[in-house]
Amino acid sequence: MGMLSRKATCNSHGQDSSYFLGWQEYEKNPYHETLNPTGIIQMGLAENQLSFDLPESWIAENPDAAGFKRNGESIFRELALFQDYHGLPAFKNALVSFMSEIRGNKVNFDPSNIVLMAGATSANETLMFCLAEAGDAILIPTPYYPGFDRDLKWRTGAEIVPIQCTSSNGFRITSAALEEAYSAAQKRNLRVKAVLVTNPSNPLGTTMIKDELNLLVTFVIAKGIHLVSDEIYSGTVFSSPSFTSIVEVLAGRPDCQGSDVWDRVHVVYSLSKDLGLPGFRVGAIYSSNRAVVDAATKMSSFGLVSSQTQYFLSAMLSDKKFTSRYISENQRRLKTRHDSLVHGLKEAGIRCLESNAGLFCWVDMSHLLREKTFKAEIDLWKKIVYEVRLNISPGSSCHCTEPGWFRVCFANMTEETLELAMQRIKEFVASASSAILRGGCERRRGRRHPSSTDKSLGKKFLTKWVFRLSSSHLREADDR
Amino acid sequence: MAIEINPVPSVQLSKVADSEKHGENSPYFAGWKAYDEDPYNEMTNPSGVIQMGLAENQVSFDMLEDYLEKHPEASIWGKGAPGFKENALFQDYHGLLSFRKAMASFMEQIRGGRARFDPERVVLTAGATAANELLTFILADPGDALLVPTPYYPGFDRDLRWRTGVRIVPIHCNSSNNFQITPQALEAAYENAESMNLRVRGVLITNPSNPLGATVQRAVLEEILGFVTRKNIHLISDEIYSGSVFSSSEFVSVAEILESRDYKECERVHIVYSLSKDLGLPGFRVGTIYSYNDKVVTTARRMSSFTLISSQTQHLLASMLSNKEFTSRYIETNRARLKKRYDMIIQGLKRAGIKCLRGNAGLFCWMNLSPLLQKPDREGELDLWKTMLHELKLNISPGSSCHCSEPGWFRVCFANMSEQTLEVALARIHNYMDQRKR
Numbered sequence: 079m080g081m082l083s084r085k086a087t088c089n090s091h092g093q094d095s096s097y098f099l100g101w102q103e104y105e106k107n108p109y110h111e112t113l114n115p116t117g118i119i120q121m122g123l124a125e126n127q128l129s130f131d132l133p134e135s136w137i138a139e140n141p142d143a144a145g146f147k148r149n150g151e152s153i154f155r156e157l158a159l160f161q162d163y164h165g166l167p168a169f170k171n172a173l174v175s176f177m178s179e180i181r182g183n184k185v186n187f188d189p190s191n192i193v194l195m196a197g198a199t200s201a202n203e204t205l206m207f208c209l210a211e212a213g214d215a216i217l218i219p220t221p222y223y224p225g226f227d228r229d230l231k232w233r234t235g236a237e238i239v240p241i242q243c244t245s246s247n248g249f250r251i252t253s254a255a256l257e258e259a260y261s262a263a264q265k266r267n268l269r270v271k272a273v274l275v276t277n278p279s280n281p282l283g284t285t286m287i288k289d290e291l292n293l294l295v296t297f298v299i300a301k302g303i304h305l306v307s308d309e310i311y312s313g314t315v316f317s318s319p320s321f322t323s324i325v326e327v328l329a330g331r332p333d334c335q336g337s338d339v340w341d342r343v344h345v346v347y348s349l350s351k352d353l354g355l356p357g358f359r360v361g362a363i364y365s366s367n368r369a370v371v372d373a374a375t376k377m378s379s380f381g382l383v384s385s386q387t388q389y390f391l392s393a394m395l396s397d398k399k400f401t402s403r404y405i406s407e408n409q410r411r412l413k414t415r416h417d418s419l420v421h422g423l424k425e426a427g428i429r430c431l432e433s434n435a436g437l438f439c440w441v442d443m444s445h446l447l448r449e450k451t452f453k454a455e456i457d458l459w460k461k462i463v464y465e466v467r468l469n470i471s472p473g474s475s476c477h478c479t480e481p482g483w484f485r486v487c488f489a490n491m492t493e494e495t496l497e498l499a500m501q502r503i504k505e506f507v508a509s510a511s512s513a514i515l516r517g518g519c520e521r522r523r524g525r526r527h528p529s530s531t532d533k534s535l536g537k538k539f540l541t542k543w544v545f546r547l548s549s550s551h552l553r554e555a556d557d558r
Numbered sequence: 559m560a561i562e563i564n565p566v567p568s569v570q571l572s573k574v575a576d577s578e579k580h581g582e583n584s585p586y587f588a589g590w591k592a593y594d595e596d597p598y599n600e601m602t603n604p605s606g607v608i609q610m611g612l613a614e615n616q617v618s619f620d621m622l623e624d625y626l627e628k629h630p631e632a633s634i635w636g637k638g639a640p641g642f643k644e645n646a647l648f649q650d651y652h653g654l655l656s657f658r659k660a661m662a663s664f665m666e667q668i669r670g671g672r673a674r675f676d677p678e679r680v681v682l683t684a685g686a687t688a689a690n691e692l693l694t695f696i697l698a699d700p701g702d703a704l705l706v707p708t709p710y711y712p713g714f715d716r717d718l719r720w721r722t723g724v725r726i727v728p729i730h731c732n733s734s735n736n737f738q739i740t741p742q743a744l745e746a747a748y749e750n751a752e753s754m755n756l757r758v759r760g761v762l763i764t765n766p767s768n769p770l771g772a773t774v775q776r777a778v779l780e781e782i783l784g785f786v787t788r789k790n791i792h793l794i795s796d797e798i799y800s801g802s803v804f805s806s807s808e809f810v811s812v813a814e815i816l817e818s819r820d821y822k823e824c825e826r827v828h829i830v831y832s833l834s835k836d837l838g839l840p841g842f843r844v845g846t847i848y849s850y851n852d853k854v855v856t857t858a859r860r861m862s863s864f865t866l867i868s869s870q871t872q873h874l875l876a877s878m879l880s881n882k883e884f885t886s887r888y889i890e891t892n893r894a895r896l897k898k899r900y901d902m903i904i905q906g907l908k909r910a911g912i913k914c915l916r917g918n919a920g921l922f923c924w925m926n927l928s929p930l931l932q933k934p935d936r937e938g939e940l941d942l943w944k945t946m947l948h949e950l951k952l953n954i955s956p957g958s959s960c961h962c963s964e965p966g967w968f969r970v971c972f973a974n975m976s977e978q979t980l981e982v983a984l985a986r987i988h989n990y991m992d993q994r995k996r
Contacts, residue, residue: 083759086696086857130643137634137642144634144870146626154626155619160841161685161834196684196843197649200864207721208575233695233721233861271572356649357869359684373575377721380688384868385841386633 085233100459104469109495119499122469124280124437125490126314126354128411132404133353136394143393146386153389160385163378165194169392173362176395177347180313180405185325193363193374194388196381198310198348201361202229202274204381205344208373209304210236215268216306217259219243219251221440221476221483223280230274239263241273242479245442248431249282251275251290256297272304272342273297278311278321281476281485282440283416283433285315291327295339304342310361313352313405315435316413341367349391351437352408358387412437412489415496419488422500426507437489441470444482446510455481466506468499574721589943589953598951600978608983611953613768613921614974615802615838617895621888622837625878632877641873648869651862653682657872660879661846665831667885668801673813675848681858682872684843686798686832688865690717690762693828693847696857697792698724698759703751704794705729705761707739709924709960709967711768718762727751727758730963733926736915737770739763739778744785760792760826761785766799766809769960769969770924771900771917773803776810783815783823792826801836801889803919804897816850824850833875835921836892842871896921896973899980903972906984910991921973925954928966930994939965950986 081087100122109117137144146154160166167189174187195201210216212235218226219241230236241259243249256273263270273294277286286294298305307324315321324343328334345364350356360383363374395401419439420430431440447454452474459472462484473483488496570576589611598606626633635642648654655677662675683689698704700723706714707729718726729747731737744761751758761782765774774782786793795812803809816824829848834840844867849855879885903923904914915924931938936958943956946968957967972980 082853082857083696083699083702085699086853125647127643127647130646133646134642141634145630146633152623154623155616158619158622158839158841159614159616161843196865196868203864208571211572211574214572228860228863233864350649355646357646359649359866359868369571369575373571376716379685379716380691380721381684381865382843384684384843384871386874387868387870390870 100463100469100471103463107467109467111492111495116467118463118467118469119495119502120469120490121487121499122471122485123490124351124487125356126351126408126412126437127490128354128415129404129408130354132400132407133394136397136400140393140397143390146389157385157389160388161382163375163382165192165383166385166388166392168396169383169388170194172392172395173347174364176401177312177364179401180352181321181323181326185323185329187325187364188366191364191366191371193365193371193378194383195361195363195374195378196359196383197350197356198308198346198361199225199229200359200381201346201348201363202226202306202308203232203234204374204377205306205346205363205370206230206234206236207377208370209306210234210271212236213267213269214271215239215263215266217241217256217263217270217273219249219255219275219279221249221281221473221478223276224471224475224477226274236271237263237266237268239266239268239270240477244479245431245483248284249279249440250287251293253293253297256293260301270301270303272306274306274308276308276311277324278309278315278435280311280436281438281471281473282431283436283438284431284440285319285321285435287319288322288327291322291324292331295324295327295331295334295343298342299333299337299339302342304344306344306346308346310346310348310351311436312347313408314412314437316409316416317434319434321435341370344370353404355391358391359383360387360391415488415493418493418496419486419500422497423486423503426500426504428503428507438485438487441484441486442482443484444480446507447482450481452481458482459484462506466502468502577720589947589955592947593953596951598979598982600976604982605951607947607951607953608979608986609953609974610971610983611955611969612974613835613971614840615835615892615896615921616974617899618838618888618892621884621891622839622878625881625884629877629881632874635873645869645873648872649866651859651866653680653867654869654872654876656880657876658682660876661831663882664879664885665800665848667882667889668806668836669809669811669814670806673811673817675813679848679850679855681847681849681855681862682867683845683847683858683862684865684867685834685840686796686830686845687713687717688843688862689830689832689845689847690714690794690796691720691722692858692861692865693794693830693854694718694722694724695861696854697794697828698722699757700724701756702759703727703754703756705744705747705751705758707731707743707763707767709737709769709957709962711764712955712959712961714762724759725751725756727754727756728961728963729761732964733915733967736772737767737924738775739782741781741785744782748789758789758791760794762794762796764796764799765811766797766803766919768799768920769922769955769957770915771920771922771969772915772924773809773919776815779810779812779815783812783827786826787823790826792828794828794830796830798830798832798835799920800831801892802896802921804893804900805918806893808918813848821850826851828854837888842875843867844871844875899972899977902977902980903970903984906980907987910984910988912987912991915967922969922971925968925970926966927968928964931966935965942966943968950990952983952986 104118104120107117109119170189170192174189177187215237217239239259241255347362349360429442462468471485593607593609596606598608658677658680661680662677665675703725706726727747729743827850831846833844847858913926917923946952955969
């Protein structure tokens, strides 16, 4: 039998990572309010399910859009035949206008700079095909969306080199981290082609502040490289600071006036998160670099947006009454949910990174780790999936430098389900603490290990945020 | 810490972005440009360029529109839009089960029930363009080769080679035997690849053929299967025109042959299908890979993340294609209408003294204008093509853009216009041929 290609047999699709394994466990035992109330609650899926009633009522009032009609006349044939990779003009216009609205109309986008693609997954990969190849590196701040490992590297052959961010400053990008990443790439004999940031961040749920954005622009100008800003969560910013797009920052800098840096900054957008329409596969690359737009447009042949969907959405997004109502109402609901989750976790003694965007919180459970290692993080994660029955995403799957952080989604379930999830966490933390109190005492009594170990055990036990999970079936042979 | 400045000038794009392998500078696309600038319109521009270079199927829309009229729930999620949320959230790369089942069943119907398709082996992609590229990524490494019989669809140069880095080595076919693939041609292509130090990973055929408009005969398919088995390589059978065969019994799919052999050696066979030609829905981006190889199915599914079909469209087509009464009527009527168009153009060309390859499928015919060439070479063909484009105002596709080894053949589409327009085109050809006689 003829073999398959190297791409087919390697693991760059990333499907063996815990990110996907958690999904699998959920699928085997999914929570359902009535049919399976003890099942696993899915909190690893960054979906926005809070605002469907708004497009639903729009559809009821505007049946033509989904019915292939324009002003009562059928345009089915026109749409069925429309496969122009330049995209439906009415849709591109509506999309850039929506993108502007999300940015408070502080930025204007030119529809001829937009390339439509079947989802941000497709847009990111296509942009990589245009900017990089085997032997090249893309610098990405950690923690980052696990899907990037597949989307940016698998078929393009490019490499990702992390820009290490830490909790010491809220995981913000620093110039030191940028320089270190750049050197690390060079040491590996990789040519750095671009920095890619997600703003607002997945998994952090924070927007980048102006200082960070300026730092980035200064860095890419100095190095002469590209900057990709994945802004797919831009419509989910629900509290201050308000969203600042990279385009805004460029426009406001004198050193960027007429500079060729404009040719090297590209934005990725999608309707999967802001509008909650991941199934419709609507993504876009925005760039003022003609060569990139031309190449990406041709490549979009491999992943065009269905003309049926383009037309439907062009009608909905052209309705300014709908879009302004949607944007503000959606943000309001996201804020309420976010606050519920943060509050619920706080009651369980768990802190979150302070955040103002996204469909998830970046949660600090490091105090619940047996020890500050990624092994312990995975052990804790398994406990949470199998015992607490919540599928959340471990920070290691996002390449976080520090163990103990988890991404917990809040917008893909009902309020009641979220409350139940909070209840389960509270119970888990409560039982863990009491088990530790019991286990710690028993351990000291029954100890036959040398005293140095005893001291270190005592130290560990006394450390403020370290609780050891000493349920008997979790105890490991080398546990001290 | 200060940021170190890089003295190196602005960074380049990737080699892929800069390359010409997208193929858009070929004459094939220049004809489209001429059409775009001066398009024929019965009323407003009767002397404009008639587009005969676009393989679209416009003869059966009425049936689709009628279906939608009767089944509004297929497109508008029903009154009050129940099902909208579920549909909008569905991004599973396995694809909607109801749609996969409908596709498998439709493919079976097209083949007159002579082959069975398992919905679990159907992988969905945004069009056959994506399916062909995806399969190439999976079956071949950069620098490897696929053997493709000439003449072939010009888009393959981009779809199979551009981002994959894979090469195409032609299997030369000629008019001496109606451009059929021969064992000698297969061997010659393989040896040619070897002499260039290229590792051959597979053979890709289009059946029915674009641009020939003819099905591949059973005996030839069996030869090809034998060949790929001996060489231990893959076979991709692009069957996107399978529903356009004028007479069902004349189409033999590789699927049928495999089934009749109890699926021996099937792991090397992969079929590509699409609704762009048979249903006339290129805008909806519906393609599929059907593979008998489990690893290919799994990998293709994962890779399809880059090219998923809109769930809105999957929902629509699941409804349409699950309706067996509709699909069987559609298939039969569509075939009959295409045959009628084909007969019309063949007769019209015959009256003008022009011969075509005997065809039995597709949305085009393969026309022989070699007797008209000033010079019997590629340049002569391009000159004739320019005459067709600028004097007759007909955009047709020159055989050289399809890598045909014999100059003078042209692909002429007949299903993307009204009957009246086709008559106008035939009249122009007639006049031209008359003038030439004088």
